[in-house]
Amino acid sequence: MSAGTSLCFDQLQDRWGETVQRTTPDPSLKKKPTSICIVGQSSWFLPYWKFDDLSGFYINKSSSITNLPKSISSNMVSKIYTGCAILAFFQCAFSHQLYPDGFGGKISRTTIPRRELALSKRDNIDPSLLYPTYNLSVPIDYFHNESRYEPHSNGTFPLRYWFDATYYKPGGPVIVLQSGETDATGRLPFLQNGLLHQLAVATNGIGVVLEHRYYGESIPTPDFSTKNLRFLTTEQALMDEVYFARNIVFPGLEDQNLTAPNVAYIGYGGSYAGAFNAFLRKLYPDTFWGTISSSGVVEAIYDYWTYFEPIRVFADQKCIKNTQLITNSMDNIVIGQENNTALIQELKTVWGLPNVTYSNDFMSVVMYGMWEWQSKNWDPAVEGTPYFDYYCGNVTSNKLLWPSLNTSTTEVQKLLTKGGYVSELSNLTIPYLNWIGWLTDYTSANFGDCSPSQDSCYSTHNLTYYAQDDSSQSWRLWPYQYCTEWGYLQNGASVPANQLPLLSRTIDLPYLSIICEASFNITTPPAVENINKHGGFNLSYPRLAYIDGEQDVWRPATPHASPFNTTAHNRTSSTSQPFILIEGAVHH
Incomplete structure (x- = not known):
């Protein structure tokens, strides 16, 4: 050009x-x-x-x-x-x-057609009211030569999609947003006034939101039993999108051939769907003219302790230090003094969690603040959640923000002393108390009174729960994918010994794998090679764009993983292969 x-x-x-x-x-x-x-x-x-x-x-x-x-x-x-x-x-x-x-x-x-003016006035309308739901019948099983899918299926299922052809003119592309591991109705705002809308306007294209198999209402099997989840793999889902591009007839546009390769197809997605689109471009270049991978986790990683590294580097450093020290003081009790049940019970009680049976469950709850980093948003036009900032505001304050906890001061100082931090009492007592106050407020808002027990809210050891596998148990879907192929067990135990973790070391691989064995009888690490065979960090292809966030917790699994992962290498961005890291940005 x-x-x-x-x-x-x-x-x-x-x-x-x-x-x-x-x-x-x-x-x-x-x-x-x-x-x-x-x-x-x-x-x-x-x-x-x-x-x-x-x-x-x-x-x-x-x-x-x-x-x-x-x-x-x-x-x-x-x-x-x-x-x-x-x-x-x-x-x-x-x-x-x-x-x-x-x-x-x-x-x-x-x-631009006059209808755009009408649409622009409907930004606050529920997008599900603007875009009819359509379905395309697609095969359940595309790989009849692979034993992993036995017994094979010749059946089909309805794959949901939505589209907007308001701005389409002959010669324009079809831009497909892959919804990824969620109900696709949550992606409709992209079609209404987000990036998908912007790209359709700019190219006179058709914007499409396509649901991923098994999620939302695109369900190919009668239930989510382990046997029936065998078709929930990335390679099968990739073929759904390829099949869509090669066979779709858009309602109202039946007189036009809008299939690939007659029309250029552009794929877009973020996170898992970002990696999905990178694979789509490499594996099916004759179908997809180009793809955009946003926060694309192209490298499947079993032991993903580096999830917390961007937080450690980019978050408020006083917040990080206090979190590390207080977490370590508690680990020194629940791990270093694991047989001192009375002391551990005192620790749980001061945190308001006396009836959480397992120490790893207890520590997992205490760590909720760290997980909120991913919910931040770098764009002021898009509202993120304030929870991480609230958390850090509490653990960095020199003032007791929860006066009712003043009576717990002596107990907290005892626990800090038992945890090896007697020399830090003047620095850590108030942050410790404020952390307790923040967590109590957070859990109350998100979990209520936890009837009939705290374990019913917070336990990862509930085998009865994992046995549920009817089609309403959508919680099984992404765990099945990460237990079988993707990994990403975000733990504190694998943090190097010379570095204090942000997540308790009680959160280890066996703990995070409970769901794999209890739900799916999977006792071995995921087959990450199924994913990484496509190139991992080194995956590149003409007209494959990578757009990532500098401070994203998933950056260590993207092509921009350096310096958090030494096997990834920076590249030079070009018109054909954009490679862009957004300063200050987080996920997506």
């Missing part, structure tokens, strides 16, 4: 949730630009961004980031680069295939 080829990203200022001041276009231009311009094949620098409102305004950017108007924050620049990369990745080259004469007015605001 030559310099100056046009790309349009409508209403970017609203999408990113940032306000920028109106600036004047470059006076040397004979006519004002109608879109974003890409400079050179290897650059993501964008000379002109279009920000549409009633009159339109422009931000002028030369080849250097230092020449950006002061009204644009560096955080927004990171977002802009990423948005551009996603669009430019396929649109730069794609434009010559679909629009030999260039995009020009084809994707300008004035050529």
